[in-house]
Amino acid sequence: MFGLGxxxxxxxxxxxxHRIKQExxxxxxxxxxxxxxxxxSDPDYKPRKSTITLLLMAVRELTGKKVSKQDFWT
Structure with missing residues (x-):
């Protein structure tokens, strides 16, 4: 059920x-x-800095990959 259009x-x-569920x-x-x-879902959504920090921490923990803010937001 990942990326179904x-x-x-x-x-x-x-x-x-990376087959990670939003949940x-x-x-x-x-x-x-x-x-x-x-x-x-919204490429134009601009989360707060504190939210970005949590989101990056989560994908680092779940994937073991080194990701940064620039990978997702400009």
Whole structure:
């Protein structure tokens, strides 16, 4: 159920490529489900700096990859 024709942001595409569910990000970060959904689906969504920090920490923990803010947001 990953990337089924949904509109995705770079962050959402990364999750799809690594088969990470949004719910996993919610559990790791403690962020609201709607916030995570917005971050994953809207390429124009600009999360707060504190939210970005949590989102990056979550993908680092779940994938073991070194990612940075520039990988997802300009």
């Amino acid at each position: 949904k509109r995705r942001s770079p962050y959402g595409e990364f999750l799809d490529e 996993d990000i919610v559990k790791v970060t403690g962020l609201n489900r709607d916030t995570v959904s917005d971050v994953c």
